[in-house]
Amino acid sequence: MAKPHILLIEDEAPIREMLRLALGKFGYSVTEAADAREARTAINTQLPDLMLVDWMLPGESGVELVRQLKREELTKDIPAIMVTARIEEDDRVKGLEVGADDYVCKPFSPKELNARIKAVLRRVRPQLADEPVEIEGLRIEPDSHRVFANGESLEIGPTEFRILHFFMTHPERVYSRTQILDLVWGSNVYIEERTVDVHIRRLRKVLTPSGHEHLVQTVRGAGYRFSARS
Secondary structure, eight states: OOOOEEEEEOSOHHHHHHHHHHHHHTTOEEEEESSHHHHHHHHHHSOOSEEEEESOOSSSOHHHHHHHHTTSTTTTTSOEEEEESOOOHHHHHHHHHTTOSEEEESSOOHHHHHHHHHHHHHHHOGGGSOOOEEETTEEEETTTTEEEETTEEEOOOHHHHHHHHHHHHSTTOEEOHHHHIIIIIOTTOOOOTHHHHHHHHHHHHHHTTTTOGGGEEEETTTEEEEOSOO
């Protein structure tokens, strides 16, 4: 599994360096930004899996940045954790009302921050969690990078594994080819949409011997859906 990518938005260099090192030790890849302008540049380069945003940024504040990003189609689903020394209840409520997913008050320990990050990712980006997922006898284990069908191990390529993991953590929803490209490959990778079809065919081939190919459904004119319903 690829490391979860965190965008760290903090204007104080020593704090930013401390957080970058701590997050690296916990297994995250980190991009740094010192203000809202740098944050937007970083987002346009690579969409993060989560944003860690300091409230008090120079120029546009962190809370205003989150408010704006939550209104934009490209960034509205990126989870954000506000980091601040503000401890008043009204401030916490304001941060949550603009769309922040959690709120961490300074000072905090790296372990606490890691626990908050994991909790948010588990809730809003389950495909990044390491927990096994099982549907109708099909089981995927992200930590060991294995797939089992009715207890039997399946041979599966890395791209098909990523697609299957995404589908199994997002069942019953229809995704277009463009959405699958962005969410599985990443928005900064330029690949033909039809590439998705090729890997879907390969995934179904892997699932056919165990009778699970029907779970990957084509929705005509819309895209693909992973569903146990006929």
